[in-house]
Amino acid sequence: MQDVKTALQSARDRHLNELKDLLAIPSVSALPEHKKDVEEAAAWIANALKKIGMENVDIMPTEGHPVVYGDWLHAAGKPTVLIYGHYDVQPVDPLELWETPPFEADIRDEKIYARGATDDKGQVFMHLKAVETLMETYGELPVNVKFCIEGEEEIGSPHLDDFVDKHQQMLSADVLVISDNPMLEKGQPTVCYGLRGLAGLQIDVSGAKGDLHSGLYGGGVPNPLHALADLLASMHDNKGRISVDGFYDDVIALTAEEKEAYDALKYDEEATRAELDVPALYGEEGYTFLERTWVRPTLEINGMHGGFQGEGIKTVLPSKASAKISCRLVPGQDPDHILQLLEKHIEQHASRAVTVETTHFDKGKPFVTPFDHPAIQAAGAALSKAYGAETAYTRMGGSLPIAETFSDMLDIPIVLMGFGLPTENFHAPNEHFHLENFDKGLEAICDYYNTLAETLE
Structure with missing residues (x-):
């Protein structure tokens, strides 16, 4: 992992500049006047997947905004990770409350400010860069990966159920990883294993x-x-x-083990x-x-x-x-x-x-993956290593209907491995993303993919 950490550190400025380019695209899925911008964001993601060595990259139409797919399936005998995220963003109103323009990313106080910085472009981008770094460091990946990045999450993913249903074989995997949820608090790495x-x-x-x-x-x-x-x-x-x-x-009912874990959070x-x-x-x-x-x-x-x-x-x-x-x-x-x-x-x-x-x-529908599942525990171990703190295993009060869709149709465990913070104004003016979590999160993702093969054997 030291080679990976060194590679991430040396590429940090380039990564942030690339993230700024993605954040500059006003891909507001709720507003018809931004349809072309949503398409531009889909094309950006597809191009980024090709650049990092993904194959079978395709911008796949739905009755609404497209889904971007790409994969790398050359880790023979190793598990397959499906990575889900979204490239669409919320509207920016009220515009006058933004301290800097919402689609001109600004870094100040070690935070990057822009619409989509934490929800969800910043976190999707981290998975792209983690995979890229592993490929560049080792010449291959320790696991097989598939990307499914949609453009309608902020309007309720109205066409994703049908998309997943029609492409179950293409999307089949051993574990689904989603980074579109907050950590419990600053400095507290968190794995969420259930949603209401x-x-x-x-x-x-x-x-x-x-x-x-x-x-x-x-x-x-x-x-x-x-x-x-x-x-x-x-x-x-x-x-x-x-x-x-x-x-x-x-x-x-809540299990005794889960209750003990929650009580331990104090x-x-x-x-x-x-x-x-x-x-x-x-x-x-x-x-x-x-x-x-x-x-x-x-x-x-x-x-x-x-x-x-x-x-x-x-x-x-x-x-x-x-x-x-x-x-x-x-x-x-x-x-x-x-x-x-x-x-x-x-x-x-x-x-x-x-x-x-x-x-x-x-x-x-609600969903839960047993919090002692090996894929959940491996994520917690990777996070603890990167943050130097014990990982909290939580459920989340909110709802993410697409998670249940994947769980039901693909029958795979889901790991919600988010790096945002509850205070980062997602859906509000001055949305931002702490770069501490950008850096440590990238390390954690790389370590997770490096160790997942042994975990799921």
């Missing part, structure tokens, strides 16, 4: 045919806002537990409370903050609308009210089943004086 799923729902409540004067009609006709508030309140008890019948029935809940500036943390009784946010399901109200929203008061009795709900799901739970349970609960608890309709939104 997602089920989204909108509730629309209708009363009279139009808004009414609250003085003339108040108390005599149904108020959709009152009905909605009562309905939403029925979904939790006073101890933070979800009151929807059957909601917890299929939840797979997570500072008071620091979190202070950082968030709230009087107290809140959640399901009997569970720690990490357990509530990593391994317990949730039902959250994300938005409510109805009646007069302007300054001052308007004594209106609204004709309509609505709310948006999202449920984060854990292993054992199926989003379609959860939505059925929610529908049943709404039907049973809604006022008969109003009309209630529902609309389903995003869905995604």
